[in-house]
Amino acid sequence: MINQKEVIQNAFKAAFPVTVPIMAGFTFLGLAYGIYMNVSGFSFLYPMLMSLTIFAGSAEFVTVSWLLGPFAPLKALLLTLMINARHLFYGLSMLEKYNIPGLKKYYLIFGMCDESFSINCTADIPVGVDKSWYMFFVTLLNHLYWVAGATMGGLFGSLIHFNTQGLEFVMTALFVVLFLEQWMKEKHHGSSLLGLGLSVLCLTLFRGANFIIPSMCLILGALALLQKPLEKVGGLQ
């Protein structure tokens, strides 16, 4: 029997390489967020603590403007629920995978940002590697990259001068790759195509981030209507 320490080390070694693109993306986006808070007049403690406790990039960016405006806690709560509504779908997708014993489960759910979700959801965890520790390290490393980036941005934001324009595309590239991986694994592409198609439709109807909630409703409706045929052709497993 391998001892616990080895189990943890093996999981870390398997998880780290997968998170490298996120290290690049989160350091950059975290820096951008920290700099934004810095130039908005906040101490580095704000981006540091907010990235640690909120750990949801888009919500953190808008919180800056809420902190600069009048005190409206209910508005902050409702808008956060709307911005982060997509997490509901992540949770529904991960009910089984994240159903692991112990406290790790709660951290996995707390840290379920877009990147941790999509990696843990599509990961082909090597045989012999402990799944719960693997998913734990993916989440923890992503969390660390994000906090480190945001803190550095808050501390040294105004001193950084090199041309990083376009680096944010690393996140788009990550999601495209994970989408492709899922595509190559699945038996039929009904659900993938619905997700893409209905999102494009909603994005043309509703501008910017407003497309998310209508897309989720349409996707849910379409999947409900197509339950019989989609179950017939078989799911992923």
Place this chain on the structure above:
Amino acid sequence: MTMTLGQQIVTILMVILGTVLTRFLPFFLFPPNKPTPKFIQYLGTVLPSAVLGMLVIYCLKDINLLAGNHGIPELIAIAVVVGLHLWKRQMLLSIAGGTITYMILVQRIF
């Protein structure tokens, strides 16, 4: 700054609460010790693909096809990512190749 420190902390707590709610709710509603409804189990198998598709589009939400560079750098860079991935199927190579392409396009060409 118009808010007091206390008000700032409450605002941040609200954002934390909102985020935690959206992440924990499904696990709360469908705990492992109770049988999960068939429809939710079905959603668990088909949603991941649809959500990943939605996430790709989410990244492209700020593109304006009618103005600026019309989203051409994004389309080219995504084509590079897909091409590289179908060719070598190495995650890091596909991501790095696409990102470098995009950076060159927006810094030098568009």
